[in-house]
Amino acid sequence: MRALLLTVALLAPLPAFAQDASRGREIAENGAGDIAPCASCHGMDGRGVGAAQFPRLDGQHPSYLLKQLNDYAGEARRNEIMTPIAQALSEADRQAVAAWYGAQRFGEATTDPRPSELGERLVMQGDQSRGLQACVNCHGPEAAGLPPLFPRISGQHAEYAQAQFQAWREGARRNDVAGVMREISGRLSEAESAEISAYLEGLRSR
Amino acid sequence: MARTLPKKDIVFVGFGFTAAVIARELRESGLSIVGLERGRPRDTVPDFQGPSMHDELGFAVRHGLMQDVAKETVTVRNTPDQHALPMRQLGSFLPGTDLGGAGVHWNGQTFRFQAADFELRSHHERRYGRDFVPEELTIRDWGLTYAELEPSYDRFEKLLGISGKAGNLNGQLQPGGNQHEAPRSSEYPNPPTAPAYLGAIFAKAAMELGYSPFQVPSANLTRAYTNPEGVRLEPCMVCGYCERFGCEHFAKSSPQTTVLPALREQPNFELRTHAHVLRVNLSEDRRHATGVTYVDVNTGEELIQPAEIVVLSAFAYNNARLMLLSGIGTPYDPATGEGQVGRNYCYQTMSAVTLFFDEDVNLNQFMGAGALGTVIDDYSGDNFDHTGLGFVGGAYIAAYTTGARPIEFHPVPPGTPRWGAAWKQAVARHYNHTGGLQCHGQSNARRGNYVSLDPTYRDAYGQPLARITFDFPENDLRMSRFVTDRAVEIARRMGARQIVAAPRTAPWSVVPYQTTHNTGGAIMGADPTETAVNRFGQSWNVPNVFVTGAALFPQNATYNPTDTVGALAYWTAAALKDQYLRAPGRPLVPA
Numbered sequence: 126m127r128a129l130l131l132t133v134a135l136l137a138p139l140p141a142f143a144q145d146a147s148r149g150r151e152i153a154e155n156g157a158g159d160i161a162p163c164a165s166c167h168g169m170d171g172r173g174v175g176a177a178q179f180p181r182l183d184g185q186h187p188s189y190l191l192k193q194l195n196d197y198a199g200e201a202r203r204n205e206i207m208t209p210i211a212q213a214l215s216e217a218d219r220q221a222v223a224a225w226y227g228a229q230r231f232g233e234a235t236t237d238p239r240p241s242e243l244g245e246r247l248v249m250q251g252d253q254s255r256g257l258q259a260c261v262n263c264h265g266p267e268a269a270g271l272p273p274l275f276p277r278i279s280g281q282h283a284e285y286a287q288a289q290f291q292a293w294r295e296g297a298r299r300n301d302v303a304g305v306m307r308e309i310s311g312r313l314s315e316a317e318s319a320e321i322s323a324y325l326e327g328l329r330s331r
Numbered sequence: 332m333a334r335t336l337p338k339k340d341i342v343f344v345g346f347g348f349t350a351a352v353i354a355r356e357l358r359e360s361g362l363s364i365v366g367l368e369r370g371r372p373r374d375t376v377p378d379f380q381g382p383s384m385h386d387e388l389g390f391a392v393r394h395g396l397m398q399d400v401a402k403e404t405v406t407v408r409n410t411p412d413q414h415a416l417p418m419r420q421l422g423s424f425l426p427g428t429d430l431g432g433a434g435v436h437w438n439g440q441t442f443r444f445q446a447a448d449f450e451l452r453s454h455h456e457r458r459y460g461r462d463f464v465p466e467e468l469t470i471r472d473w474g475l476t477y478a479e480l481e482p483s484y485d486r487f488e489k490l491l492g493i494s495g496k497a498g499n500l501n502g503q504l505q506p507g508g509n510q511h512e513a514p515r516s517s518e519y520p521n522p523p524t525a526p527a528y529l530g531a532i533f534a535k536a537a538m539e540l541g542y543s544p545f546q547v548p549s550a551n552l553t554r555a556y557t558n559p560e561g562v563r564l565e566p567c568m569v570c571g572y573c574e575r576f577g578c579e580h581f582a583k584s585s586p587q588t589t590v591l592p593a594l595r596e597q598p599n600f601e602l603r604t605h606a607h608v609l610r611v612n613l614s615e616d617r618r619h620a621t622g623v624t625y626v627d628v629n630t631g632e633e634l635i636q637p638a639e640i641v642v643l644s645a646f647a648y649n650n651a652r653l654m655l656l657s658g659i660g661t662p663y664d665p666a667t668g669e670g671q672v673g674r675n676y677c678y679q680t681m682s683a684v685t686l687f688f689d690e691d692v693n694l695n696q697f698m699g700a701g702a703l704g705t706v707i708d709d710y711s712g713d714n715f716d717h718t719g720l721g722f723v724g725g726a727y728i729a730a731y732t733t734g735a736r737p738i739e740f741h742p743v744p745p746g747t748p749r750w751g752a753a754w755k756q757a758v759a760r761h762y763n764h765t766g767g768l769q770c771h772g773q774s775n776a777r778r779g780n781y782v783s784l785d786p787t788y789r790d791a792y793g794q795p796l797a798r799i800t801f802d803f804p805e806n807d808l809r810m811s812r813f814v815t816d817r818a819v820e821i822a823r824r825m826g827a828r829q830i831v832a833a834p835r836t837a838p839w840s841v842v843p844y845q846t847t848h849n850t851g852g853a854i855m856g857a858d859p860t861e862t863a864v865n866r867f868g869q870s871w872n873v874p875n876v877f878v879t880g881a882a883l884f885p886q887n888a889t890y891n892p893t894d895t896v897g898a899l900a901y902w903t904a905a906a907l908k909d910q911y912l913r914a915p916g917r918p919l920v921p922a
Contacts, residue, residue: 251579253376256563256588262381262579263568301565307554 145217149225152218160213163222166206170182171229173325175282181235184280186272187227192300196220201300204292234280236327244324247317257312260321263305268325274302279328286322290315333624333633339365339601342623342638344608344653345645347432347898348893349879351586351594352490353642356904358597360912365636367606367625370429374587379577384409387738391575394421396436398428402791405648409838410801411665411779417788417796420614422677423840424847425575426646430604431586434893435645438574438701438733439550439583440491440776441889442861443484443898445712446477446513451886454713455723464723465806469668469675469776471885474857475867477513477664480898481904481909485516485904487897488548491584492556492564495519498673511708521556523568524549526731529694529766530705536824537728542707547729548894549702550584560593567695571734583701607628609625609792611641611657619916620659620876626792639915640907643853643878648676650861650882651782651852652797660863660872665779665800671863671871672853675886676799679848680726680772680807682835684818686827687744690762696735704731707821711889712773713747722809726772727889728818733760744829766827768818772811772835774850774887782852799849803837811835828838848892853882857920865920866897867906872916877903 153169156162156177163315167173171182195200198219209297246252247267251259263275264267270277278286292298293310301307310318340362343350354364373379388901389395398404398421406415427433447454451470455463464470498508507523524545526534534544551567558564567582581588594600605628612621612635622637625831643650652674654660662688663670688694706729708714717723734740740763785798803811815834822830859871868883869875879900881892888895910919 131426134909250380253374256375256581256592258564258565259376259380263570264380302568305553305555305568307568308565 143299145224146228148218149221149223152214153225157218159212160210163226166225170232171226172232172235173282173285175235175274175284176283178282178288180232180285181281182226183229184231184270184277186270186276187223188273189270191220192273194223197286198302201275201298203297212284223314231277231280234327234329235282238327238329239322239323241320242288244320245316247321248324248328249314255312257309260325276326281325283319283322283326285304286325290318290322333635335635335637338622338637339363340638341365341640341642342367343642343644344623345369345613345643345649346430346575346586346602347427347644347646348434348586348897350642350644351590352897353879353904354600355590355597355906356901356908357592358599359601359817360908361759361911364600365638366600366602366791367608367623367636368430368602369607369628370604372430372602372604373435373577375577375579375581379451379579381579382714384576384579385570385572389735391736391739391755394425396427396429396573396575396577397421398426403498404796406785406788406796406798407799407841407857408800409801412474415785415798415800418841422842424849426847426849430602431591433615434585434669435577435587436552437585437893439706440702440891441488441491441495441548441550441894442727443513443891444477444888444895445511445517445714448888449473449475449477449480456712459717463717465804467777467804468723469778469857470807471776471854473885474855474862475902480895480902481516483898483901484894486559486901489520489896490558490560490589491550491897492521492552492558492765493519493550493584494523494553494588496545498522498545507545509545509708511711511714519548521553524551524553524700525619525696525701527696527697527699527734529730529732529859530703533730533768533821534705536821537707540821542709542821543862544707545704547702547704547706550893551698551700551702552582552584558589560590562589562592562756564588567700568699569698569703571697571699571736580879588819589837593874595825599741599876607792608645608653609633609656609794611659611873613658617658618873620873629732630732635866637876641876643876644880647849647881648782648797648799650878650880652678652784654796654853654878655784656861659870659876660824662783663783665780668778669860671861674861675851675854675885676780676782676801677774677776677850678801678839678886679774679846680724680803680811680835681845682726682770682772682815683810683832683833684768684815684822685742685833686766686768686822686825687742687761687829687831688766688826689828690760690764692732692764692826694732694735694766696732696740696766698802698855699732699734701733701889703733704729704732704887710817720809720813722806722813724773724775724807724810725889726770726810728814728821729769729771730766732766734798768822770814770818771812771813771889771891773805774848775804775807776851776886786805792821802839803835808835808837821915825852848881848887850881850884850887851894853878854885855883856885859922865918867910867919868903869906869919871918871922875916877907879903
């Protein structure tokens with residue numbers, strides 16, 4: 126845990142992001158040019174909308190969010206809604222938006238804990254028989270994220286998480302480290318990734 | 332009274348990499364195989380899982396995966412005229428225990444030895460003349476050449492899925508790889524690691540000085556890989572917890588992640604853990620092993636496991652100790668220089684240079700991996716002309732980024748107070764702006780360095796401990812000073828604001844950690860009176876006993892031993908399969 130805290134402490138003060146947050150707030154609230162306000166889907170506080178697969182952005186590290194915007198703008202992460210938005214944003218504006226949402230502290234969980242023996246086992250332990258890594262090995266204790274590369278996944282909307290497993294499988298998303306999420310997703314059945322997504326959404330983390 | 336178990340064809344004493352490789356190679360031999368491991372069984376799930384695996388206090392400081400020195404340790408001294416004392420805390424080296432052995436907690440730095448390393452004495456006599464090797468050194472040829480071992484290196488590296496770039500493919504130099512390496516028959520199975528920032532600065536400086544930097548061949552994998560045994564490994568996430576830890580990502584090659592899953596399905600194989608072997612049992616004439624005696628650690632019961640073949644596959648000096656405890660071969664005597672078992676105990680001559688950078692150089696070394704390093708081989712072994720230098724051997728110079736974990740890594744410049752506010756300020760100032768260069772050096776044999784049985788101290792089972800008598804030869808200290816000076820030159824070029832060099836000094840101390848590269852004691856060679864085993868690892872005296880591991884090295888080369896240990900396991904397995912089993916009990920080399 127000390128390793129984790131130290132890592133976070135060293136990465137947190139990024140002056141570039143700090144200056145951008147007010148411009149980010151502006152874009153989140155009012156959009157930029159033809160771009161709709163981010164808040165119309167993600168909310169000003171970044172809570173998103175599960176049923177529509179709009180992810181929670183609160184509690185993510187700004188450099189993770191920036192990487193996603195850059196990848197949406199390029200080839201590594203294709204999405205009908207986000208790709209045109211990211212492409213229309215200037216590099217400075219992408220950074221500003223990442224700074225705003227990266228500054229939103231992780232809020233309350235949106236669902237009650239959902240007990241799932243299978244989900245818990247795969248998240249916390251993985252599966253020896255398949256050589257499948259546990260989620261927490263990269264995403265950190267309680268899957269609360271290990272910045273800058275590994276996002277918080279506990280508390281994330283299950284519908285969005287399940288859509289990501291699908292995107293990894295189909296190749297629409299391929300901006301993972303060493304292809305690790307594509308590998309893992311390909312070895313999980315749809316039912317398993319649904320159980321993982323549901324368990325993670327209800328997983329409380331400090 | 333010990334209970335006698337049903338006979339097996341072959342028994343392994345200690346179950347790490349070498350035993351697992353050989354047992355797997357014997358899958359179609361028709362032999363019944365049993366592996367005896369003194370420790371517990373363990374696997375990636377549940378034993379190496381995050382976040383508990385990242386307990387630096389438990390595993391790195393308190394040595395959670397290492398041998399328990401309260402039950403079994405070694406005694407140590409520098410010279411034969413001293414009284415050896417037991418090592419009551421682990422320090423200089425960290426022997427593993429439990430299934431998989433040290434193959435679980437290693438870093439994964441996977442170098443081959445040079446062709447000259449296998450013919451060390453004759454190579455030096457050929458190149459520099461008969462009087463060149465300093466008198467104090469008892470270095471020897473292996474009785475085995477690099478060319479003979481090459482196919483076995485190739486197989487071991489493919490088993491492990493090593494990530495690297497070849498520098499010499501069948502004699503053709505390859506850009507980006509090690510320009511000094513001996514010819515390889517094929518490229519590494521996976522692409523090399525991406526340099527960390529420290530490694531990138533190092534590579535630039537080294538190139539400017541005319542050296543040939545390359546990425547360290549790594550058993551932390553760069554991509555998902557299914558090995559020839561059908562076992563799948565995953566890519567490394569650069570979490571920084573390799574050495575002293577098990578890998579939770581299935582990304583570090585270990586027996587568990589490369590061969591044990593296949594071995595478990597093998598019908599002729601049985602594994603028994605918590606089985607601590609006391610001795611090899613011999614026939615009355617001491618020419619034939621009848622099996623081994625072991626203690627079931629859980630019950631305390633003593634058991635006899637009869638076997639046609641005994642393989643000593645424990646950690647280096649433990650193999651020598653088992654031979655001495657069992658009366659296999661004659662004990663080495665440093666006074667006369669005679670005897671077979673215990674001689675040429677060697678280590679590794681390590682030194683370091685610490686580089687303190689300005690605050691705008693952010694190294695971020697917490698993103699690391701055990702074998703994530705950039706290295707030059709220009710001063711390894713005999714890769715450079717030693718004429719007039721006054722020593723033989725060399726060291727590689729590497730910039731490793733292995734994790735900078737917070738308890739162990741808090742570099743401060745000399746003169747900083749050891750505690751208090753000023754110390755804390757210095758740690759905060761320097762933590763992310765300090766890197767190290769490692770000089771990983773050859774260890775040459777000399778007459779007074781050896782393994783024997785301690786006359787005083789015994790283990791939990793009442794058996795004499797192994798006694799290690801070791802100090803650095805003058806030759807190796809001269810080598811260390813020379814190569815450390817070269818590392819300082821590179822450090823200057825890298826732009827470090829302050830440089831602190833620490834060449835190796837004598838006497839060897841068991842307290843500060845150096846490396847777990849203990850070698851020798853049951854060395855191979857061509858002379859049956861001065862070596863413990865022949866070039867196949869077969870005992871000269873008891874031909875149905877084979878020995879594996881770094882115990883076989885007549886002296887230790889510049890490099891980390893694991894690749895050579897694994898290659899020798901394939902080499903011995905082939906000798907067993909293709910030669911020994913055709914005429915069991917016969918020496919493969921006439922004595």
